[in-house]
Amino acid sequence: MDFLNKYASFFEKELQQNSFKLFPSNLYDPLRYFMELGGKRVRPLLTLMASELFSVPKENAIHAAVAIEFFHNFSLIHDDIMDEAPLRRGKQTVHEKWNTNGAILSGDVLLVNAYQQLALSNSKYLKEVLEIFNQIAVEVCEGQQLDMDFETMQIDEVSMDNYIEMIRLKTSVLLGGALKIGAILAGANKENAQLIYDFGENLGLAFQIQDDILDLFGDSEKFGKQIGGDIISNKKTFLVLKAVELGKEKEVESILKLIDKDKKVTTAKSKFQEWGVLEEVNNSKQYYYKKAMNALYEIKVNELLKQDLITLSNQLIDREF
Amino acid sequence: MDFLNKYASFFEKELQQNSFKLFPSNLYDPLRYFMELGGKRVRPLLTLMASELFSVPKENAIHAAVAIEFFHNFSLIHDDIMDEAPLRRGKQTVHEKWNTNGAILSGDVLLVNAYQQLALSNSKYLKEVLEIFNQIAVEVCEGQQLDMDFETMQIDEVSMDNYIEMIRLKTSVLLGGALKIGAILAGANKENAQLIYDFGENLGLAFQIQDDILDLFGDSEKFGKQIGGDIISNKKTFLVLKAVELGKEKEVESILKLIDKDKKVTTAKSKFQEWGVLEEVNNSKQYYYKKAMNALYEIKVNELLKQDLITLSNQLIDREF
DSSP: OGGGHHHHHHHHHHHHHSOOOSSSHHHHHHHHHHHHTOOOOHHHHHHHHHHHHTTOOGGGGHHHHHHHHHHHHHHHHHHHHHTTOSEETTEEOHHHHSOHHHHHHHHHHHHHHHHHHHTTSOHHHHHHHHHHHHHHHHHHHHHHHHHHHHHTSOGGGSOHHHHHHHHIIIIIHHHHHHHHHHHHHTTOOHHHHHHHHHHHHHHHHHHHHHHHHHHHHSOHHHHOSOTTHHHHTTOOOHHHHHHHHTTOHHHHHHHHHOOOHHHHHHHHHHHHHHTTHHHHHHHHHHHHHHHHHHHHHHSOSOGGGGHHHHHHHHHHHHOOO | OGGGHHHHHHHHHHHHHSOOOSSSHHHHHHHHHHHHTOOOOHHHHHHHHHHHHTTOOGGGGHHHHHHHHHHHHHHHHHHHHHTTOSEETTEEOHHHHSOHHHHHHHHHHHHHHHHHHHTTSOHHHHHHHHHHHHHHHHHHHHHHHHHHHHHTSOGGGSOHHHHHHHHIIIIIHHHHHHHHHHHHHTTOOHHHHHHHHHHHHHHHHHHHHHHHHHHHHSOHHHHOSOTTHHHHTTOOOHHHHHHHHTTOHHHHHHHHHOOOHHHHHHHHHHHHHHTTHHHHHHHHHHHHHHHHHHHHHHSOSOGGGGHHHHHHHHHHHHOOO
16 A cells, blocks of 8 residues: 555654553553554554545644554454454464453553543544544444354344444444544534545445455465454354355355365355355445445545545455455 | 432432443443442542532532543453452452453443543543543553562562552552542642642552451451452562561461461461551551541641541541441
8 A cells, every 4th residue: 555655654653652651561562562563554544534635734633543543453452352363463462472361451551542642632622532432432342242242143143234233333433433533633524524434434344344255265375364264263254144145044054064174165265156145245345335435425625635535445445455 | 438428329320320221232231230239439429529629519520420430340340350350249240240251341341431421521621631531540550460460479579669559550549530530620720639639649548558458357247358368369468568578578478378278367367466567557557548638638628628538538448348
């Protein structure tokens, strides 16, 4: 995402200036480690880009952008505990490298650090920004709870609507909120702030669907994760639920029962293509992508200012990693 | 604490009006359960009393008081996981009744709920109140980390100063912050806000020392916990560290090595009295209590207005539960 360098290098520089305390080291070392694992930094870049969309320099939204990234990383640290994930971005997760207690507490303090960053925002908009941030933070927790609830349910007990609501909460609202906060801090009016939120929320849904696709159909080299991890762990992804929706419930259940992991992944891949699942899921992705673009289109600012967000959106939903 | 009924019943009523959402039930049921376990509600009452100290009705600080109590309960839920505590207030802890993942996530959302309450405060003071809240939240996490760090250290590696710093962070700053936030919301000036913080911080130290005393010398019926839990689990409490400070390191180590729990508790009790440890610890408690009272004395408001806080303070440090 070369064109993003303007935002990305600015953001990384700011992150480095916000270094964590040295003591207690068992509390802050995990945060230094985790934040240095990197990641795409999509969410904070959205905050910065939302500010520039409304013709206010990105510097104005930098603390909120850091807050958003801290929040995202807090949620990853805690999610990794709950999912018992050994790896994140190809490196050990915090609870693996330290221990669960350390990961709980480091995550907690990172969430508070996010609020500390947020408190540095322009006082004029602080209450509004805080309310949006709180709202999305609650929703992300609710999304994670639904995701865990789904684990113990049968595939016919989770409807596509349930799944979309789960990913909306767990993933999309944070993209919407990141943008809305950048817009509010740039003095955007209510209507535009809502539109950019809608853009982000729908983009987030397309983004998550792409994530589900990549998990099975991605290139392991580029994706950086084991291919088929979701299907191996019997996760109810968009693909699985779409297959059920297409009347393949019994067949999907047979696939999920396969013991041999390679065979399970290979079978799912070929069957999901054969049944038209992949095509349908790509259609759904396009549906939300278009909704996002429509919302962006309606925002009343010079069209030229939207170009960065459009380019980023395209890269996000066509990404191979 | 009958005289506190004015504050307590007002606060409980407000808590009940702030009921948690019903869905996702696995996220919010644990919070309903945990908040209903009760507790002394000391911290939010301090917030309300600080408001009235500066002649502003307690209603003005109610959302901040709820925020403080939510934060306190968030920290208890997560601490209970880390300490592997089976019981809290005589009932199952959240991670025992549900599971660890549920306790992590419910705690997380409760922390966010605290910030939602805080955001309802008077906008005029929001930035300042948020900054204080963030500061104490960070410090409470740091205190919990130090507490965990101490567990794996030898008794001669933890100095009394280290211990006091740990309980200052883990316990006292929240009492100080609860008061300071109530004062700020009542328009108190910087000097008075700092004094009431100092009052709370020192009261908190005395409060925690009393907690350490009660753990060994309390009446199990009144205390509601197993007597000697700290000594049984070889915790480096104020009593243990004071004994070491009095040159009884070898003797204390022998006590901590005793296998028979009853004998360990009985021996610690009699030796700590014989060596003058209990007396010294009581002196330390009085030392911080007096520092607290001096700070309160210096606050420039009518002395009559201080009476509720003085009564509460006396009850807290002489309490048997």
